[in-house]
Amino acid sequence: MAQITLNAVAKTYPGRPARQLFRDVSLDVGDGEFVVLVGPSGCGKSTLLRMIAGLEDISGGEIRIDGVRVDELAPVKRGLSMVFQNYALYGHMSVFENIAFGLRLNRTPRAEIERRVREAAELLQIGHLLERRPPQLSGGQRQRVAIGRAIVRAPRAFLFDEPLSNLDAALRADMRVEIARLHQRLGATMVYVTHDQVEAMTLADRIVVMGPNGVEQIGAPMRVYERPANVFVAGFIGSPKMNLFPARHDQEDRVAVGEATLPWRAAGSAAGSGAVTAGVRPEHLLLAADGPLRATLLLVERLGAESLLHLAVPGLAQALVASVKDAPPPEGSAVRLDVRPGRLHLFDAAGMRMAAAGDQAAQEKSGT
Amino acid sequence: MSRSGPPIRRRLRALGMGMLMNAVALLFALPLLFMFASSFKSDTAIFKDLSSWTALLPAPDWSLANYRAVFDKSELPTFMLNSAIVAALTVVGGILVNSMLAFALARLRWKGRQAVLTLVLAMLVVPFEVIAIPLLSVVARLPWTAYAHGALVVRHGWFNSLQVQIVPFLANAFCVFLFYQFFRDIPSELDEAAKMDGAGPWTIYWRIIMPNSGPVIATAAIVLFLGAWNQYLWPAMVIQGAALRPVQPGIQQFFGRSNSWGQIMAYASIITLPVLAVFLACQRRFVASVMGSGIKG
Amino acid sequence: MTFATSSGRDSAWSAALFAAPAMLLFLVFLLLPLIVAAGATFSNHRLVSPQPTEFVGLDNFRRLLSLQVVVIDPIADGAPRYPGWRAVRAAQPRLQGYREAFRLHWGRKRVVLAATDPLFYRSLVNTFRFAAMVMPLQCATALGLALLVNQKVRGRGFFRTVYFAPVVTSMVIVSIVWSFLLNTDRGMVNELLRAITGDGNAGPDWLGDPGYALPAIAVMSAWQGAGFQMLIILAGLQSISPELYEAATLMGANAWQRFVHVTLPGLRNTLIFVLLSTTIMAFGLFTQVDVMTAGGPLDSTTTVIYHAVRAGFREQDVGYGSTVALVFFVLVLAVSLLQRKLSSRGESV
Secondary structure, eight states, rough: OOEEEEEEEEEOOOOOEEEEEEEEEEEEEEEEOOEEEEEEEEESSSHHHHHHHHSSOOOOEEEEEEEEEEEESOOOGTTTEEEEETOOOOOOOHHHHHHHHHHHHTTOOOHHHHHHHHHHHHHTGGGGTTOOOOOOOOHHHHHHHHHHHHHHHHOSSSEEEEETTSSHHHHHHHHHHHHHHHHHHHOOOEEESSOOOOHHHHHHEEEEEEEEHHHEEEEOOHHHHHSSHHHHHHHHHHSSOEEEEEEEETTTHHHEEETTEEEEESSSSSOEEEEEEEEGGGEEEEETTTEEOOOOOOOEEEOOOEEEEEETTTTTTTOOOESSSSOOOOOOOOEEEOOOOTTEEOOOTSBOOOOOOOOOHHHHHTTO | OOOOOOOOHHHHHHHHHHHHHHHHHHHHHHHHHHHHHHHOOOOHHHHTTTTTTGGGGOOOOOOOOOHHHHHSSOOOHHHHHHHHHHHHHHHHHHHHHHHHHHHHHHHHOOOTTTHHHOOOOOOOOOOHHHHHHHHHHHHHHEEEEEEEETEEEEEEOTSSSSSHGGGTTOOOOOHHHHHHHHHHSSSSHHHHHHTTTTTOOOIIIIIGGGGGGGHHHHHHHHHHHHHHOOOOOOHHHHOOTTTTTHHHHHHHHHHHHOHHHHHHHHHHHHHHHHHHHHHHHHHHHHHHHHHHHSSOO | OOOSSSSSSEEEEHHHHHHHHHHHHIIIIIHHHHHHOOOHOOOOOSOOOOSSSBBTHHHHHHHOOOOEEEEESSSSSOOOOOOHHHHHHHHOOOGGEEEEEEEEETTEEEEEEEEHHHHHHHHHHHHHHHHHHHHHHHHHHHHHHHHHSSSSTTHHHHHHHHHHHHHHSOHHHHHHHHHHHHOOOOOOOHHHOOOOOOOOOOOOOOTTSSSTHHHHHHHHHHHHHHHHHHHHHHHHHHOHHHHHHHHHHHTTHHHHHHHIIIHHHHHHHHHHHHHHHHHHHTTTTOOHHHHHHOSSSSTTOOHHHHHHHIIIISSBBBHHHHHHHHHHHOOOOOOOOHHHHHHTTOOOO
């Protein structure tokens, strides 16, 4: 298994005007690590993956695998395997032939090919499909064949380009688990691209959140969840979406939200910062009889396990969303809200996270 | 468009439409039916039947006499063989050559790609008649190797050969265009997966792209076959003598020499049969691609 | 066997290998003749000749295109009588080498259009006449066929095949079979006419009468080509959303109104393409003429291309033949550009 290092990688599309996708991406993927590139469509995550694979040129910087520079090498020479979003199976060949294709091109001896293909097929439970052709298979089966094709070449690392996007929700959940187990079994280095933050959170050892400014944050899933580096990451990670609303930090130890105030203290001694953006996740917005925030319940969405409450808060233009597990009060009632301690995030005028006083302790407690 | 009026009206309409379509079909099939029917009749029978519908039907005393006469009197078998060879080689060579260029245009990235694409599209506009005569001059001066006196010699001029009927028509701008459009629709992920597996351009072309191109290969085959089999002007110009003559100039000559309607119709039937057979076999594909290629002009 | 070295661009070497065969063939068999044609128009190149080819400047063009208009007064009063062409030419030295192409009447005078190659101008007129006849006939037929075949009746695939069958038949075969059908004494067409009108002498000499030959060929060509255009129009018809028809029906439109207000506008682009391609193909009329009438009777079916091939090939004058062909090409280009322009008025392309 291999380490993949990206150093100040940039990508610009030529033309008039030249379009710069990202400027300065640096990333260290450790041996056996599962790294997920996540972000909205168009942020360049697939492009970055393809640059690692060798299917796209890099406009600047360098890519190294195990310390060796590879950005001039053809894809096959980099020793990587890729699983594509649309499976990219060769429809006119049998499943066996699909998986064996790379080995055949490499002139691997026949017996060896047989062995390795069957081994991969067993691992993915598609041994009974080897004589069929891709058009006869279901989506999930095709995806397994694609993974089989990637495994059989014993690559140094695996690249996944939104492999589950074309599957329906139930199948996606199953395949997610399969991929996680595959990683456990093979212990392989995996770089995985997705726009689905649930996949990112559940599969990754580390997440790379990509957004309008290139790489927004790199970190373990829980860390990114608990301490988003900026407004973009805060709004992207976590479902339902974090509530983000304007507030004022004029006094050292509190934040004014509409007509109410919430306690918040900066780490270090920063005086008031003026206009800020505050963020609270719906699951951390609580109904409390004596909470500081007054609100009116506009709408209840019952999801079964939880309910989403849409609340109008005086002084705020948009509604806040709270997620509760108990029976919600009737629509139209006046309620009071509180924020779970330590779960109020503040972002400065530039959108960057402002360090809070309790961060250090929380970090040590959760071990992120 | 079919829910107009009460059922009886609808029935009548459908009946009327059916009759109309059948009448038109008869009109369109008439000349060919006449040709086939007459080929089995003696000349007197043909003339007798002319003013009635029986002209389109075989006579009760039909025979193959005309066909026998054609085989005796003319070198039709030779002509058929020539046309078959020319058509076969044109189809195979044409598919290869045109698909390779289309692959380079659709799949590879190289400088000058855009220029060549524009050039190919421009060549679609040039009618053959414009270059037919100067092509004669060109072809008169091209070299070709041949075996003579036990050694390889170089002869000049391609007249009266098979290659003059084949080679100028291998590169076909329309076929290149067909292949190009089709290749563009094949997802490039297939190429990329193959690249990850270590395939180079030729492997991708030969083992991935072409096997997935059945429909367009069939269409190109028909286009090239029809072009080669139905060729008239060019072979009339470059082939003298019967040895290498193909079927169309052949029948034209027979038409000029013979007085027998029946025999001429037999000849015509023989050389039209392969075309109709190929067409009937592939008509769905062919129709689909003609319909798919012309809408926006 | 990896050709590519860098990941983004494919090596020029492999691209060249793929493109080379076809490009080479195009170069030698399409572009080279085109260049030779352009060059030949300025020379007296012959197909096989012991003499070397010489540069003759614009002589070919002059020989092809020179046209003079000569007005001739009648000789005597009363019933008009005119001097013969030879006499007129002798009287005016500038008319040396000119022959009569067309003769018109203007009041009491006779107007003669004289040219050094009268056949060229007559072939030009023939070609335009032919195109003017074929185009509406073939396109209207194709439209009719497409509308028929578009109905949801059983066996429409069969009908579509039958209507298309003439297209795949070689033009030589079509010409020969139609020659029989159009035979004056015994052809089916005239037999039918005689049966219908009851007149034993009915039925013109289709291919032998200068007035009827070209129209006969036009009808035959329309028959042969309609199937092809039918398919293209059919594709256009099927791309018109059925919802448009439903909306029109709900608003009370009858079949004719639906045709005019939904079908025709929806077919606009398709019809333009069909008209254009039919015209261009019509201009290239050759095989039918060669097989059926050899340019006659009285040059009434000689077309520009027939003239070019006869001059360039049968008479071995490649320079002159190329000149005719090139003028033809420019003509076709001009007509198609004109047609394009006329039909794109009001259209936002």
